[in-house]
Amino acid sequence: MSETVSDALGEPAPDSFADGMDAERAPTRSLSVADRIRASILSGDFEPGARLHEVRLSERLGVSRTPVRSALQSLASEGLLEYAPNRGYSVRRFLTSEIVDAYEIRTMLESLAARLAAERGLTDAERAVIEGALADGDAILAKAELEEADRIGYGAVNFAFHDTIHAASRCRMLGDMIRMCQSVPQSSHRNVVSFEYLEVRRRHEDHHRIYDAILLRDAYRAEMLMREHVASVKTGLVRSISGRAPRSRR
Amino acid sequence: MSETVSDALGEPAPDSFADGMDAERAPTRSLSVADRIRASILSGDFEPGARLHEVRLSERLGVSRTPVRSALQSLASEGLLEYAPNRGYSVRRFLTSEIVDAYEIRTMLESLAARLAAERGLTDAERAVIEGALADGDAILAKAELEEADRIGYGAVNFAFHDTIHAASRCRMLGDMIRMCQSVPQSSHRNVVSFEYLEVRRRHEDHHRIYDAILLRDAYRAEMLMREHVASVKTGLVRSISGRAPRSRR
DNA sequence: ACCGCAAAAATTGCGTACAATCCGAGCGTC
DNA sequence: GACGCTCGGATTGTACGCAATTTTTGCGGT
CATH class of the missing domain: 1.10.10.10 (Winged helix-like DNA-binding domain superfamily/Winged helix DNA-binding domain)
Structure with missing residues (x-):
C-alpha cells in the first residue's frame, strides 16, 4: 500500500x-x-x-x-x-531536489509551529479538534489493516491535526509559508512514500506524543518531536525516489 | 549607539x-x-x-x-x-508580535540555510565573498569604536555574509522565504536593537565560527551557531521593545 | 437625536482596443 | 553554407471605458 x-x-x-x-x-x-x-x-x-x-x-x-x-x-x-x-x-518545473528541499523547509517550519503552540497554549476548541483527530485516528488504526477509505479518512485526520497546530502557533506568516511548501507538486504524483500500516501507526503515535508535549507546554520536546515527525516523511520520500541518495543538484 | x-x-x-x-x-x-x-x-x-x-x-x-x-x-x-x-x-498593520514572530521564523530558516550550505559545500566564488566579508569586518572592528560610516560598512559586510549563505544553500524557496521575513517593516523604524561595539564584535565572531563550521562541513554546528546568531538578534529586539517580556498576543 | 433605508458617489472588477516587445521566417550578404 | 538583418506574426503590457460592488450621503420615520 x-x-x-x-x-x-x-x-x-x-x-x-x-x-x-x-x-x-x-x-x-x-x-x-x-x-x-x-x-x-x-x-x-x-x-x-x-x-x-x-x-x-x-x-x-x-x-x-x-x-x-x-x-x-x-x-x-x-x-x-x-x-x-x-x-x-x-x-514551474520542480526538480526532485526542490521537492526534497521543500520538506527540509517544512520540517523547520512545522517544528517551530509545534514549539510556538506549546509556548502559547491551545484554546479549548483547538484541544477538542486535536483530541477528536487523535481519537478518530485511533479508531482507524484499531483495525490491523488499512483500506482505501481508511487512508482517505486518515488523511483528513492528519490534516486536521497539523492544521490545528499551525493555527495554534498564532502566527499567520508561518501558516502561509507552510502552505507554500505544501503547494509544491509532488513531482506530478509520481513520488510516493511508503504507507504501510506500521508507518501510519508510527506517525499516529508521533501525533499523540506531540500533543502531549504541547499540552504540557514542553516547547523543546514538541519542537523536536515534530521535527523528527516531518523529517521522517522526507526520508521516506528520498528513499522512495529510488533507493539511491538524493541526486546531485542543478 | x-x-x-x-x-x-x-x-x-x-x-x-x-x-x-x-x-x-x-x-x-x-x-x-x-x-x-x-x-x-x-x-x-x-x-x-x-x-x-x-x-x-x-x-x-x-x-x-x-x-x-x-x-x-x-x-x-x-x-x-x-x-x-x-x-x-x-x-498591512504589523503587530510587534508579528515582527518578533518573523524573527522566530527567520531563525529557523537561516539555520537551515547554514546547515544546507555546510552539507552541500561552497563554490570558490562563495568562499571568496565570505572571506572578503570576514576580512572587511575584521578591519572595521580593528578600531575600538564604531562611527556611522563603520556601521553602514558593517551592514554591507553582514548582508554579504548572510546572502552568500542563502545562495550556498542551493535552495531558492529558502531564499525567497527569508526575504519575506526581512520585508516585514520593523515597526516603522521605531524598534531598535542594541548595537554596541561588543554586540557587533560578538556577531562578527559568530560569523567566523559559522564559516568555519561550513568549511568543515559540520552541518550540525553550522545550524546551531546560526540559530543562536539570529535568535540573539531577536532577543535583543524583544528587550529593546521596552524591557518587558513580549506582550501577550491577540 | 437616533436608527433604518434608499439613492448617489466613489471605488474596484472586468472587457476591449491598442501599443510595445519578443520570436521566428525569409532574404541578402559575405 | 553560415551569419546577420529586416520584417511579419504572435504574445504580452498598458490605457481606458463600462459594469458591479461598496461606501457615503441624505431623508423619513420613530
Whole structure:
C-alpha cells in the first residue's frame, strides 16, 4: 500500500479544471480563475515548463484576459508558475531536489509551529479538534489493516491535526509559508512514500506524543518531536525516489 | 549607539517614492511601479492600515490603473499589503508580535540555510565573498569604536555574509522565504536593537565560527551557531521593545 | 437625536482596443 | 553554407471605458 506524499502529511484535494459549472463561490472572477487554473496544474493538465497563453486560457475559461492575468500573477507568487517579463508565465518545473528541499523547509517550519503552540497554549476548541483527530485516528488504526477509505479518512485526520497546530502557533506568516511548501507538486504524483500500516501507526503515535508535549507546554520536546515527525516523511520520500541518495543538484 | 533592526542582519535600503526621475530600469511599468510603491511604504509614507486608492496612485505615478493594480497585487503577495475583494488594498498593520514572530521564523530558516550550505559545500566564488566579508569586518572592528560610516560598512559586510549563505544553500524557496521575513517593516523604524561595539564584535565572531563550521562541513554546528546568531538578534529586539517580556498576543 | 433605508458617489472588477516587445521566417550578404 | 538583418506574426503590457460592488450621503420615520 502506498499513497502520494501529499496525503502523508495532509493536503487539500484539487478539483477539475474547465468545469464551467463551477459554482464560482469566489467573490471575484480573478480568484475563481486562479482556483481553477491552480487545480488544473496540480492535477497535471499541463506539462512542466509549458507556457500558459493568456488568450487561450481566457477563451477556455470564458473570461477576458484581465482576470486571467491577475490569476497567473497570483499563482506565480505562490510558486506554481514562473514569470518572465514580456514572455509570460510557464508551469514551474520542480526538480526532485526542490521537492526534497521543500520538506527540509517544512520540517523547520512545522517544528517551530509545534514549539510556538506549546509556548502559547491551545484554546479549548483547538484541544477538542486535536483530541477528536487523535481519537478518530485511533479508531482507524484499531483495525490491523488499512483500506482505501481508511487512508482517505486518515488523511483528513492528519490534516486536521497539523492544521490545528499551525493555527495554534498564532502566527499567520508561518501558516502561509507552510502552505507554500505544501503547494509544491509532488513531482506530478509520481513520488510516493511508503504507507504501510506500521508507518501510519508510527506517525499516529508521533501525533499523540506531540500533543502531549504541547499540552504540557514542553516547547523543546514538541519542537523536536515534530521535527523528527516531518523529517521522517522526507526520508521516506528520498528513499522512495529510488533507493539511491538524493541526486546531485542543478 | 544603536541602529534599526533591519541593519542588524542586513537588508537593502529603500529609495524615495515619487521621483519621476526614476531610472526605470525595470523592464515593465508594473515592476517599476511596484518598486516605487514598496519603497514608499517602507519609508513610511503611508500610515499602517491606510487604503491605497488605485486612481490616486496611478495619477501620482503618471501611469494607468493597470500597472498599479498589478503592483498592488505583487506587494500584497509579498505581505506588505492586505487585500479584500471589492475593497482594495491597504497597508498591512504589523503587530510587534508579528515582527518578533518573523524573527522566530527567520531563525529557523537561516539555520537551515547554514546547515544546507555546510552539507552541500561552497563554490570558490562563495568562499571568496565570505572571506572578503570576514576580512572587511575584521578591519572595521580593528578600531575600538564604531562611527556611522563603520556601521553602514558593517551592514554591507553582514548582508554579504548572510546572502552568500542563502545562495550556498542551493535552495531558492529558502531564499525567497527569508526575504519575506526581512520585508516585514520593523515597526516603522521605531524598534531598535542594541548595537554596541561588543554586540557587533560578538556577531562578527559568530560569523567566523559559522564559516568555519561550513568549511568543515559540520552541518550540525553550522545550524546551531546560526540559530543562536539570529535568535540573539531577536532577543535583543524583544528587550529593546521596552524591557518587558513580549506582550501577550491577540 | 437616533436608527433604518434608499439613492448617489466613489471605488474596484472586468472587457476591449491598442501599443510595445519578443520570436521566428525569409532574404541578402559575405 | 553560415551569419546577420529586416520584417511579419504572435504574445504580452498598458490605457481606458463600462459594469458591479461598496461606501457615503441624505431623508423619513420613530
